[in-house]
Amino acid sequence: MPIYFQPISENLPFSLESIGNHWLQDSVSRKLGYAHYHWLQTESGQGQIQLAGQLIPLAPGEGVLLPPFTPHAYFPDTGTGETWRTRFVTLNGLLADQFPKILGTNQPIFAKDNPEFSYSFWIDQIVNLLENRTLDTAQTSGACYQLLMYLSKGYENQLATSHPLFQQYISPTITKIETAYAEDLTVERLAAEVFITPQYLTRLFRRFTGKTTQQYLLDTRLNKAKAFLMYHQERSVETIASQVGFSSVSRFVQVFKEKNGVTPGRFRRG
Template identity: 25%
Template sequence: MKPNRVIFFIFNNVHLLDLAGAVTVFYESGCCGKNYDLHYVSPYEHPVASSGLGFTNVEPLSSVTVNRNDIVIVAGMEIQKWNRADDQLWMPWLRSAAATGATICSICTAAFALAATGLLNGKNCTTHWSWTKALQQQYPQIKVIENKLFVQSDRIFTSAGIATGIDLALYLVEEQHGAAFTHTVAKDMVVYLRRDGMDSQDSVYLQNRQHIDHHIHQVQDFIIKNLHQKITIGELAELVFISPRNLTRLFKIATGITIGQYIQSVRQEKAKHLLKTGHKIAWVACQCGYNSTSQMRKLVRARSVNN
């Protein structure tokens, strides 16, 4: 059986991580036993990344005919340098690709390209949080959803950008190969926990980390990696050589919540994810540091209601 084909569409001034994150997911899937046939296309002979890196081995659009089993991923680009005078070089190709029934995806600002083609008319979509208002204003015929990692409308996916391209790619792998295999891919990439499109862009693993306090980041990382055991403030304080009282104060200043609230939030989110992947309830409770399955059920249910 031929491997599925993933076609990465590259604009000039493409953002490297928007491209590389999704590429790595499908590459690692092959390393884990499920191969994808990766292609790179561009309307430009020698596209250049926003960081100045040039690309070779990029196929012209005219040489690649998309079929309904393909996945086309348009990586985000620097909007300020997006050359709209070149629209006719790529718009017909992308519209034709969508017409075949292929899966069409945008990462970050590439949602502007999908909107420009009309593919998002009447559909829900998203983009990076700093561009959602501009996207909605420029294309009033679409519905921009804020604070989502990615949004699906039929076979068109739009993601919030940068690292969320990884989340979207993992979701697409899971659609084809299941949650257990995708968990293996994520683990191989050292992605702690895959998020799905219904999670907000500021998932608990991103929430409360907008600060620059290295000690508090260390504490948060330790908590995430040791949820299966009892975690005390004294233990955390020793980790960063700060008194328990001072750590409690600094954590609240940096994150806006208490250490206890943070631990509970992370445990609830991890438990929700593990339950979705089909693990036994008792094992999930143990992995997340709950004393009993009933305690876990109650707290996870409470988080779902509050969200």
Template identity: 30%
Template sequence: MDHYRKQIMLTHLDKKLPMFVEAFGWNVGESEFDRPDGYHCYHWLHTTAGSGEFRFSGKKITLSVNEGILLKPNVPHFYTPLTDPWSTWYITFGGAQIGAILDALDLAESTVISWEPSSPIASMHKKASKIAGAPYGFAGLDSSVTLYRFLTDIKKFGRADNMRSLSHYHERLLPLMRYLEEVYHDPAVGLEDMARYAGLSPQHLNHLFRTATGMSPYQFLIHLRIQKAKEELVGPGDRTIKAIAAQVGFLDASHFVSTFRRLEQKTPEQFRRLHR
């Protein structure tokens, strides 16, 4: 399918979803478009070939290949081709919880977002063609799932204001995360050890972790130890809390219990009874 435009028939149940797709399409020859009153839904547009000029809120930007923009509802905008052809892919969407979901994903709005040609975003216009050509069934539900995956791909692979993507930071930290999987049981492991393994200063490592995970390296290690403890608690046998604490890297059982309660809102024994 070289091009398509799909309007989703939304049922009453679809409109109750946290998010829903109104329409999406691939225009291989985009034309000039003026919306002085904006659009009533969230509107994403990105370039698949050529380039175009996009104007909004007194700004003028160029959208080249693998660049897109997300606009809130009712933002006046205008766009026009700079090349012939200018090919674009768009999706419009809404939902009772869409604002909260976008806030949670912390997606940049009214800003050019770019991505690598190898990212899933670059081939979205081809993948979505299968949905566009499908017969009606659970179109509202299926497109809602596709929308959520697309938004999370923007979060993972998109670069706003020429910043590095989230996936870049995760790839940079992946060897260290694998290392921590091997040594989490050692209570002597600390920030200096992690920085030494990663070949970074503690300050830079802390910056990378906070950017990629929202927590410090040490907080990540504590969460990893608690995750491993949860696996032990629901496993076979009746090992003591003290033994499990020592196995996952805590020197003191009382510290383990207080940390577990703080992160899980229940004690290790309560967690064990709940899951066994």
């Protein structure tokens, strides 16, 4: 259960106070909140967080950014029968008082791993770099800014996801993509499941996600592939290609390199 604490640097705009993953999460109650911005994300199992009298579940991949001094409590959801493990980050820095402007809000932000950005992968990468002592303070500051920018998009998505069109068409399609990415999914099939045309579904995807339906599906598959490459060394590239929905390993390698600048094998070696 790696956890790292770093001294707060007053000379950097963004700094990392602590970070950890694979954390066996106990119950926590903070009536006065925490002194720094705190990102908490479920890695496995399920937790619940209490905010402003509401009890909100945190499933795997889902997380919340808590502003400083926000009263809260969180605890494992014992009904799942699984141990709750989390990833977390606490942030500060010279520009900490400007974080609400960067994020677009001073309220908690709920977000989850998505094809554009995986918070889980970001944390695991930073932890790995810290373990190998290959991350300097300037790089850390830049990485923290990247995290904040994607969390600001998470807030924008929070607003978008309340729209009726998102709820009716995009939400079920995203669920289908995230649970059936290994299947032979097409835009036509996805559109048929929500009873609209492929063209209209793609227009809605562009409106709410900034991507076409096909791009969202492809990014989901590639993000799953990254996780498999990183955490399942025993699986061959051919096996992973098939498991994330590619019928051709050569096509998988080609697309992976186009998107990431390296082949799957090179990515795995770090």
